[in-house]
Amino acid sequence: MNKNILLYTAILIFGLAAPFVFPAFKVQLSILCVLIVLAITWNIQGGEMGYNTFGNILFYGLGMYLCASVQVGMFFPLAEWTESGGEKTFVHTPAQFFQGMAAGLVVAAVVPTIVAGLIGYAILGLRGHYFAICTLGLGVAAGEISGGIEIIGAGQGFTTPPFPNVGGLEARGEFFYFLSFGALILTFLAVRSIYSTRFKLILNAIRDNEDKAEAMGIETMKYKIIGWMVSAFFCGLAGGIMGGLVGYIDSTDVAFDGREMGVFMVLMAILGGKGTLWGPVIGATVFHIFKEGFWTFFLGWQYVALGILIVVIVIYFPEGIMGWLREKYPERFGETIDEADRKAQVELK
Amino acid sequence: MDFMVFQYPMITVQACLDGLLLGILFALIAYGMALQWGVMNIINIAQGDLVILGGYIAYFMYLYGIHPAWGVIVSPIIMYFVGVGIYKLVINKVVDRDLFISILATFGISILFMQLMNFAFGADVVLANSGYGTTMLFDNNVTLPNSKIFSAFVSIVFAICLVIYMKKSKLGRAIRATAQNARAAKILGVDTEKVYAATFGINAALCGVAGALISITFTIHPYMGLPYTIRSFMIVIVAGLGNLPGVAMSGMGLGVFEEFADYILGTEFRIGSVFLLLVLILVYRRFKLSRKREYLK
Numbered sequence: 001m002n003k004n005i006l007l008y009t010a011i012l013i014f015g016l017a018a019p020f021v022f023p024a025f026k027v028q029l030s031i032l033c034v035l036i037v038l039a040i041t042w043n044i045q046g047g048e049m050g051y052n053t054f055g056n057i058l059f060y061g062l063g064m065y066l067c068a069s070v071q072v073g074m075f076f077p078l079a080e081w082t083e084s085g086g087e088k089t090f091v092h093t094p095a096q097f098f099q100g101m102a103a104g105l106v107v108a109a110v111v112p113t114i115v116a117g118l119i120g121y122a123i124l125g126l127r128g129h130y131f132a133i134c135t136l137g138l139g140v141a142a143g144e145i146s147g148g149i150e151i152i153g154a155g156q157g158f159t160t161p162p163f164p165n166v167g168g169l170e171a172r173g174e175f176f177y178f179l180s181f182g183a184l185i186l187t188f189l190a191v192r193s194i195y196s197t198r199f200k201l202i203l204n205a206i207r208d209n210e211d212k213a214e215a216m217g218i219e220t221m222k223y224k225i226i227g228w229m230v231s232a233f234f235c236g237l238a239g240g241i242m243g244g245l246v247g248y249i250d251s252t253d254v255a256f257d258g259r260e261m262g263v264f265m266v267l268m269a270i271l272g273g274k275g276t277l278w279g280p281v282i283g284a285t286v287f288h289i290f291k292e293g294f295w296t297f298f299l300g301w302q303y304v305a306l307g308i309l310i311v312v313i314v315i316y317f318p319e320g321i322m323g324w325l326r327e328k329y330p331e332r333f334g335e336t337i338d339e340a341d342r343k344a345q346v347e348l349k
Numbered sequence: 350m351d352f353m354v355f356q357y358p359m360i361t362v363q364a365c366l367d368g369l370l371l372g373i374l375f376a377l378i379a380y381g382m383a384l385q386w387g388v389m390n391i392i393n394i395a396q397g398d399l400v401i402l403g404g405y406i407a408y409f410m411y412l413y414g415i416h417p418a419w420g421v422i423v424s425p426i427i428m429y430f431v432g433v434g435i436y437k438l439v440i441n442k443v444v445d446r447d448l449f450i451s452i453l454a455t456f457g458i459s460i461l462f463m464q465l466m467n468f469a470f471g472a473d474v475v476l477a478n479s480g481y482g483t484t485m486l487f488d489n490n491v492t493l494p495n496s497k498i499f500s501a502f503v504s505i506v507f508a509i510c511l512v513i514y515m516k517k518s519k520l521g522r523a524i525r526a527t528a529q530n531a532r533a534a535k536i537l538g539v540d541t542e543k544v545y546a547a548t549f550g551i552n553a554a555l556c557g558v559a560g561a562l563i564s565i566t567f568t569i570h571p572y573m574g575l576p577y578t579i580r581s582f583m584i585v586i587v588a589g590l591g592n593l594p595g596v597a598m599s600g601m602g603l604g605v606f607e608e609f610a611d612y613i614l615g616t617e618f619r620i621g622s623v624f625l626l627l628v629l630i631l632v633y634r635r636f637k638l639s640r641k642r643e644y645l646k
Contacts, residue, residue, distance in 0.1 A: 052452075052453075122632040122635065123628075129392055130586075130635075132452055133452070133579075133582055133627070134631045137624040137627040140620075141625045144618070144620045145621040147617065270453075304465060304468075306461075307460040307464065308457070308461060309457070310453060315454060318450065
């Protein structure tokens with residue numbers, strides 16, 4: 001228990017100090033926070049519940065568009081904003097920017113949750129690969145359709161409001177870093193507390209044998225929908241932050257980017273270890289470091305590397321880093337990471 | 350929204366004919382998918398990328414001055430070996446495992462192929478001009494490119510040849526036996542490993558034929574693969590595995606649907622409507638089955 005508190009404190013101190021210690025990596029660290037959030041949310045679905053989805057990108061992109069639209073729409077006419085493209089005729093005052101961002105993030109988190117609840121009943125009745133392909137279709141359809149809607153910029157994209165001129169040159173990076181770091185802590189703590197309840201056991205029961213879980217009297221559909229809504233909430237939040245961070249939203253290349261973000265979240269969770277609390281965090285960190293290295297040194301070949309990486313991880317390393325560690329150091333594993341979690345898992349097995 | 354379709358019957362005729370001819374092509378791709386899904390229990394997300402690769406083979410022949418219609422012969426031969434290569438490298442390691450593993454692994458192959466084709470052939474939309482001209486019907490109100498008729502004809506010929514091959518040949522019998530019960534086939538002396546490789550090769554060859562025809566009839570682009578995968582998946586789940594007339598019918602139905610979506614909603618929503626249709630079909634089947642407390646398997 002002591003070690004846990006030490007670990008958390010160390011991570012918290014590192015997180016708070018990071019933008020000042022490594023000022024050049026602020027944007028990278030913010031993206032890392034968002035990636036970890038996405039990996040954690042995917043893990044709720046794919047890892048704990050056993051419903052492997054390619055469609056969480058839907059909530060991510062929805063959150064991104066909603067946050068930016070609210071941020072602009074609260075103060076200015078949205079259609080004229082998107083029409084003007086890069087050259088802004090309207091300028092947000094600092095107060096307007098932050099109010100808009102706050103309201104936008106709330107909407108970006110709440111609306112995808114509702115959407116997940118609404119479509120969940122229909123889609124979560126599918127199982128296995130049908131669910132996977134159906135969600136893949138949903139994600140791509142959302143990208144194609146949003147690329148045809150005029151008011152959010154259609155094919156030419158949507159420029160999010162630029163950061164107001166306050167607090168010096170470093171302010172933008174620091175603001176978005178702390179925003180995404182805050183979102184990461186919120187997500188991690190929320191998911192950690194969820195995982196310590198009966199709810200997690202129900203999700204695991206659904207993963208292990210859904211028919212049996214139903215026979216035991218668990219209303220599986222209800223819990224599946226709740227699980228999806230939880231993951232949609234944080235996914236939308238992460239999308240909203242990422243939209244502001246990138247500064248430009250395009251339907252298929254940024255928001256509903258199934259080829260990048262949609263695969264990344266699956267890959268990060270699997271790389272770290274499906275169905276563990278820390279797996280997605282470790283997986284996302286390792287993946288991000290690897291990705292940035294590759295994206296920088298092998299520019300142009302990144303998708304080739306990504307494709308090979310997917311195949312290699314999936315075929316040779318499906319248990320992930322956490323699974324590998326668990327197999328190698330069963331005792332040390334439990335002590336250093338999370339004793340209660342491990343015990344619960346061992347008892348379950 | 351454009352309701353021209355309902356005011357001018359000739360546009361309806363045009364859309365139906367275009368859709369039917371297109372649908373036969375889709376059915377050919379879907380047949381390949383049904384074959385390997387039925388035999389190996391694998392869903393190949395890279396199906397569409399194999400199609401596009403086949404298309405580029407025909408396009409290259411066109412660039413070097415050979416008539417692209419010969420691609421229909423050359424492309425499946427090359428694609429067969431590409432398919433067997435993919436099987437030996439990746440697919441044989443995921444055959445007996447969880448379906449999601451195969452989906453993800455082939456998704457990786459799909460991304461890899463997309464990017465390699467992008468490097469090799471450039472990101473331009475290209476087409477191989479067959480120079481077949483067009484046929485005018487109904488007082489010049491309906492135009493049908495001869496290349497579409499040619500592609501539909503070739504698809505039908507290939508489909509018939511394949512059906513006969515599967516029925517009569519030794520390998521065809523082995524493939525069907527493996528699909529029915531892989532273990533029993535193994536006991537009775539069928540080399541299932543070889544059968545799997547051949548199945549994946551035949552699937553890739555079918556994709557090659559379809560791709561060559563698509564490069565003549567429509568356009569190809571390195572990133573256009575995924576919609577073909579989704580279409581063939583959709584056709585297979587509507588028709589069921591091993592139901593060839595069903596595959597042909599639902600392929601043509603999908604083609605007609607797409608043409609009408611194109612006219613009514615606009616071209617920018619065409620791909621989106623295909624993906625939405627997939628979601629709708631799956632949800633419809635889920636509700637239909639859930640009345641009997643069953644689910645799609």
